Amino acid sequence: MEITPAHYTVLSAALFTIGVIGVLVRRNIIIIFMAIELMLNAVNINLVAHAQQVENLVGQVFVVFVIAVAAAEAAVGLGIILAFYRNKETVNIDEMNVMRW
Amino acid sequence: MAETIVFYTLSVLILGLAILVVTAKNAVHSVVALVMTFLCVAALYVVLEAEFLAVIQILVYAGGIVVLYLFVVMLVNLGRSPEEHQDPRRLSVFGLGLAGAMLLEVAGIVVYSYNRSASTVTAPAAASPVQGNTQELGWLLYTDYLIPFELASVLLLVAMVGAIVLAKRDL
Incomplete structure (x- = not known):
């Protein structure tokens, strides 16, 4: 059975x-x-799979940005x-309820 | 055929390890399962002909972010998990219900999308003057997506400064 983007x-x-x-x-x-x-x-897998399907690299460019945001989020979040x-x-x-009203 | 076998093997590994990340009692076990998940996702990128992203995945995720997590887990080691002194299944029915609804929604979107005609698939981008995954990605990043790329670098700088300010005892 062939693997389609739906599988991904x-x-x-x-x-x-x-x-x-x-x-x-x-x-x-x-x-x-x-x-x-x-x-x-999970979002990245989706983007890469569909970028391959439409033979367009824009999806992979967005994965680069998602990874950059994930790295920033991890650094700031773990600092907090x-x-x-x-x-x-x-x-x-x-x-953790000091800011809960 | 080979792609089918590789896909299913990687899928089972990714999902099994992801479940281990969420369910492991010890946070260190979670981190180890997380790094294995990231490596399997990187292998999946290779199957999808996204070699540059596979390398970035290993360098940034498996190499950088996971080390950060491990560092914090070691620093914040309590010896006992927060779940131990209360009912761990307090919200699990609610959580499973919401997650099931999420899965149904995504499944609905997938079914709907694939039932529509494939005519909405966008036209291929303008032919790039270079060959190879990494070169083409770099060409896109430094032409069409130059401003987002620079903004991402500013974001990373802000995150770096923010993390240092947050983690430092007295500035």
């Missing part, structure tokens, strides 16, 4: 869903960040986690 889309959707489950179910903020990275990877852990000694998002 299904794989991407499944990977994205696993990321969504991780964000919603886990309480450790570091694991939640990793689940966000999984979701970004470190700063927060230094003050509150916790990585549990249920205890």
